[in-house]
Amino acid sequence: MTSPFDRIRPAATTARxxxxxxxAFGxxxxxGHAADAAVTCVASDNRxxxxxxxxxxxxxxxAHGAQFAADAVGRGATAVxxxxxxxxxxxxxxxxxVLIADDPRAIxxxxxxxxxxxPADELMTFGVTGTNGKTTTTYQLDHLLRALGWRGGLIGTVETRSGDRVVPSILTTPEAADLQALLAAMREDHVRTLAMEVSSHALAQHRVDGVVFGVAGFTNLTQDHLDFHGDFESYFATKADLFTPARARRGVVTVDDAWGERMARAAQIPVATLTTLPDKHADWTVTDVAxxxxxSAFTLTHRDGRTLRTSTSLPGGYNVANAALAVAMVLEGGSDIRDVTEALTAADGLSATVPGRMEVLATAPRVVVDFAHNTEALQLALAALRPTTTGRLAVVFGATGDRDAGKRPFMGAAAVRGADVVYVTDDDPHDEDPAKVRAEVLAGTGTGGTPGRTVEAADDSGSRTVEVHEVAPRADAIRAAILAAGQDDTVLVAGRGHETIQEIAGVDHLLDDRVEARAALAARNAIPQQDGQRQQDPMQERTTQA
Known part of the structure; x- marks a missing residue:
């Protein structure tokens, strides 16, 4: 298997x-080896x-990568x-x-x-970090920068773009050698701006070393990736590393919660703060959301009096925050607010389509696929869909195996609080027993871990009865939820978004939530039903018990 980033490398290079x-690096x-040779690019994968x-x-x-050095040399590598x-x-x-360094990954x-x-020095670079919202914010950044007339590049969870060239992504942030080759290719493609997701893994593993972002942005911090970082303090410290002179020149920090406020205080570079809350003071404030x-449409105002009104096509208050962050980052990067206002007006606001992010596949019933894969994101997605759902709100979701098991019961509890019908299924089990993962999610639903039951939940509108089901495999759960939905219902399929591969016990299986949802919608249309009637799916009896 080769990395898709290998397909975007510079065509011309200068020998060093x-x-x-x-x-240069001591x-x-x-x-016993040759003392010199010419190198033109860098690879950290022999393949x-x-x-x-x-x-x-x-x-x-x-294994040590040196065990594959002979293969790399056989493919043409001239030094190690x-x-x-x-x-x-x-x-x-x-x-x-053969060059020797104490810590080659660090350099x-x-x-x-x-x-x-x-190559990064020849681009206007924007890097976005945070637990949730990185992908959406970078897509909105790219959308706005292109609307301003720039030839853009994008690097993130879904795909990588260099001008008009597009390849799917394997990692949210590429490995360091792949990233620099990609940036050099962007330079050849006459790309002028880059919107890039910067994951905490990438910061900890030195993947973005060699890039100093013009503007860094922070969305939020919620529980995720603690299997890697160990605790919130370490997770926060890794994110905060982006807001240092070695990583960025300026920053924009969303301060809607305590972690954002702390990030703004911890930043070692000049930062502008952003809030969507009416009772907070910040450099940029979002008001008049409608x-x-x-x-939603919204107004973004700076404390110096600059203001603009625009909109985002994605639902939910958190997407207003993502869109506002994108606009503020472009403005803090030096763009004139009049040019930005004109570009947003011509582009019909921030209307970028983000694959697998609140992606609407049907309207009767409404079927939405979203990447929400942790507690906070699940809560926000359900809250965004509730006001515009006239019938019942159903959610299909699971938790990832071999990752941060502590969040699983909290995700179950969030689903019950936000939905009327809950389908607990599999995400990516990896090497963990899928039934065990589902059981840990079900433990937070209030059903005593037993699916096929109802529980009482309360929200601002009062108490309600919530159905809780366990259905596996995931394709069956998606089908069951869509076939059981009424015309006025909403079905949120959460957790995987744009992903097309599900890993089970080391084996990759093709699975795209959007494909499965469309197949279920086609099956639904083939079954006669009266308006508003909920259908009984024969496959729903194939429920797997924990």
Whole structure:
């Protein structure tokens, strides 16, 4: 398997000498190897190595990359960068130069940037971090920057764009070598702006080293990825690293919650604050939010008096926050508010389509696919759909295996609080028992862990009865929810969004929630029913008990 980023690499490069690289980064050339060679690009995966590459052999959890150095050299790599252990594994019987660093991962980004001539310096770069909203905000950023006339690039969870070239993404933020090659290709494609998601994993693993963003943005911080970071403090500290001089020049921080306020205080670069709340003071304030089409219109005002009114086509208050953050980041990046206002008017507001983010597939019943995969995101998605649902609100969701098990019961509780019908199913089980994961989600629903029951829930409108079901596999759950829905109901299929592969016990299975939902809608249309009648799906009896 090769990385899709291998398909977006610079066509022309400038050769750099290994001896100059050694001097620039204080590296040792292993004895017994050639002392010099020319390198033109960098690869950290032997499978994508090309002639002229510097292959960076990193220590891994299961194997050391040096074990694959010979394969990379066989594919054309002209030099290797590794640590002392890697040099031992390679041995001294190779004439290929081997450079030794104490921690090659920590310098990989800067090395790749140096080899390729620091391509990020020739782009207007916008980096967005936070638990939820990164993808939507970067799409809105890209939409606005293109509306302003810039040739844009985008890097994120769903896809990567370099001008008119588009490839699907494997990681939210690419590995450092892939990222720098991609930025160099964008330079060749005459891309001028970049909107990019910056994940906490990427910051911790040095993937964005070698990039100093012109403007960094922060959406929010909620429980997620604690299996990787350990606790909230470490998670916060990793996110805060983006707001340091080594990572960005300016920032915009959403301060709607305590974590955002803390981020603004912790920032080591100049930051502008943004709020959507009426009782908070910030540099940028969102007011006069009103329904507009499928989304909302809003006014964004700076404390210095600058103001504009625009809209987002995506529903929910949190999407207003995402859209406002995108606009504020462009303005803080130096764009004139009059130009931004004119561009937004011509573009009909922030109307970018974000795959798998509140994506509406049908209207009767309304079927929406969203990436909400943690407690806060699930709550926000359900709250966004409730006001415009005249019938019942159903949700299909699961929790990911081998990831942050602590959030599972909270997700179950959030589903019961927000929906009228709950279908607990599988997300990506990975190597964990799917039934065990579902049971831990069900534990938070108030059913005593037993599906097929009803529970009482309360919201602002009073108490209501909520149905809780357990249905697996996921395709069956989607089908059951859609066939059981009335014409005025809404079905939210949450957790996977744009994803098309489900991993079960190490095996990848094709699964696209949108494809399954459309198939269920087609089956629904083939079954005669009276207006408003809810259908009984024969497959619903295939419920799997925990």
């Amino acid at each position: 000498q290994v001896s100059d690289l050694a001097v 590296l040792t050339i292993a004895p 994508v190595a090309r002639p002229g590459d510097l292959f960076v052999a990193l220590p891994g959890a299961r 960068l590794t640590d002392a252990r890697g040099a031992e594994l390679i041995g001294s019987d190779s004439t290929t130069p 990989l980004g800067q090395v790749a940037a140096w080899v390729l001539g620091n 329904p507009s089409g499928t989304g």
